[in-house]
Amino acid sequence: MEDDTLGAQELLVAARSDPDAFATFYRQFERPLLGFFMRATGRAELAADLTAETFASALETVDRYDPQRGRPDQWLFGIARNVLRSSYRRGSVESSARSRLGLPRLVIDDDAADAITRLMDDREAALALVDLPGDQQRAIQARVVEEREYADIARDLHCSEAVVRQRVSRGLRTLRTRLAGER
DSSP states (O other), rough: OHHHHHHHHHHHHTTTTTTHHHHHHHHHHHHHHHHHHHHSSHHHHHHHHHHHHHHHHHHHHHGGGGGGGOHHHHHHHHHHHHHHHHHHHHSOOOOOHHHTTOOOOOOOOOHHHHHHTTSSHHHHHHHHHHHHHHHHHHHHHIIIIIOOHHHHHHHHHTSSSHHHHHHHHHHEEEEEHHHHHHH
């Protein structure tokens, strides 16, 4: 992960003036982002639209990425959570960033829809995760989804391992409670 993070950081910095660097960054994070949206929505076409809007927003704001404030994946998934929340509030996918950049609406065929659908693990858990406080989201994303070690997460979040364990524990307890109430 360390090498990937450094590579992704370099790509984002280079993307400010090199479109090919952003294209490489896109390819690196396309599947994880599609999986996140597929778990959250359960609909391949919607996941693809949300992914496209997230990357369009990222491209528009790449000059504001600051490696001192977090890793590239944290920055990208922060944008993704905002795009998802905004689409839930409006009841539709925002497409303004794609429109401003002149990007066409993403059209996917049946094979692509099937591939995206396979990325779905647990839709309800992904939806509940979006509503957790940010510190708990980041801790759970790093520990459970990315399967990173507590010490590594603590370094990235600038806190102790005990604090990370507490955030993961509290977040998972909240998720279990919410998911048990929805069944």
